[in-house]
Structures are given as structure tokens and as C-alpha cells.
Amino acid sequence: GQQVMQIPQYQHVQEGEDFTTYCNSSTTLSNIQWYKQRPGGHPVFLIQLVKSGEVKKQKRLTFQFGEAKKNSSLHITATQTTDVGTYFCAGRGGSNYKLTFGKGTLLTVNP
């Protein structure tokens, strides 16, 4: 079945440093979504990417979808303590209704 791998599993940064998490799928995806989960909370939708090579920005967050639609990345510029949480990618392949999540990257930020 479809597998979505995400690295790194953990990332600790100093406030102000940049952060990147990477997502790779075993199969071509029709779209990829990103979610953020604060400690003790529930996942919250950040963005969906659909097109090959797509790049989207939300303030300090930059999302990319690979040309082959098998990988994606989330980059945060100049992290803040409010960025703390686990970031998940989730991919859907072809006509598949199932959304498969990566295991997530836990980001901690030292003020």
C-alpha cells in the first residue's frame, strides 16, 4: 500500500533559526496536505498542494510539491516559539479516497 515517509522525526532549533521537514511517498500523489498539531491538541490543516512543482507561501512558511509529485517539503523561516508542534504531511494517490499520513516531525524551539 501507499507509504508516506517523513524526516526528520525530531528537530530542535533556537528561536530565529530555520526549519525544514521533508516528506516522501512510495507512489505518485494526486495531492499532498500539511497539518500542524500543537502538544495536546488536534491536527489543524495548513495547506494542500495539487500541481507538480507547486510552491505556496503562508507568511514564514513555504510549501513545495516535487516535480514528480512524490515528495514535498515545509520550510519555516526564522522560527518562533509559536511554531512548536508536530508537522504532518498527508498524501492521497490517484483516485484513492484514503489519506495517508507521515509520522510527523516534532519541532521544539528554544527561546
Add this chain to the structure above:
Amino acid sequence: NAGVTQTPKFQVLKTGQSMTLQCAQDMNHEYMSWYRQDPGMGLRLIHYSVGAGITDQGEVPNGYNVSRSTTEDFPLRLLSAAPSQTSVYFCASGFGELFFGEGSRLTVL
């Protein structure tokens, strides 16, 4: 609008007991799904539904049943609870963007 409402928030069961986790949404979404979250495992799909009367299995369906009699409700039933089902369960609604409930923390002793 309440969005996605899950109950109960916490539950302790003994091995072999059965229970139902309730999930209701008020956004008129056809697509609903249940995930379980375990440390280091991310979110794993248990069951999903693409509309009333239509359900299908996800990655980890064993030990769980679902039904979808209305668009609003998508309950998850544990038939005979096992310690391996200790987890946090999330109900989600929507397709292009998932809206998650606040979660149900289940402990099976």
C-alpha cells in the same frame, strides 16, 4: 458551527468490553474518517466513509466497526477492547481539507 464533535474525551475500558466513540459534524461533508494516533506512529486510518451508507476500511481496521446512517454521524465501535487499542482517536470530516475533532483518549486495561 461546532465543526466536528467527538465524545467521550476520555474513556477507560477493561479488556473485552465494548464501546462506541461518537462523532458528529455540522458541515454537511460527505467524507468522514477515523484515525488513531500512537506515539511515533503518526495518524493511521481506521475506517472512512464517502457518504451515508458507504464505508470502507483503512490501514488498521481490525477490531473496529463503523456505520454511516446519516451524513452527520460516523460512530466508531470497538467490539471487544484489547490493550493494543489504547490510543488517541481522532474523527475527521472533509476531503480536500480535513477538520479534526478534539480527540478521544482511550485506555484499555
